[in-house]
Amino acid sequence: MSGFYNWYRNVLRHPKYRWLIIAASLIYLLSPLDISPDLVPIIGQFDDVTVMVILASELTQLLVERIIVISKGSEIFSRGIGYTQRVMNVTQEYEL
Template structure:
């Protein structure tokens, strides 16, 4: 099991380094949560909910990282403008 999860995790992390693919992952995660189609049906009590929670955690993580990066870039840009105005 560990031999399968580690390469999948590495592929996922490398994929998200490109911001274009990060938007694709966010959109696909949102679509999966909203759609009635599941990989594991919710009729199986615990296992059916785990895939939804996993996708929701991916969605929240990636969206929050994207927002934090945008805020950081905006703050750096504003600081650069202030420095330029003071010079």
């Protein structure tokens, strides 16, 4: 399970594949075809809940990081060039 989570997280953080993974996750959640059928109690819903929780947590984390970078970007003009360089380093680190 941790291997899938790490792969999913890394691919979701890659800007080139981000929207593809989000769309594929939503299609999987809405599709009647599953890894484990939903007719089986508890086990059938486990894969859907797992994908939903991972997608929600990763999207929340991406949004929080984006908000932090944007809020720091608004301080650029008031703090000077040295601060601007530090903000740009943070932006490059998160590939935003």
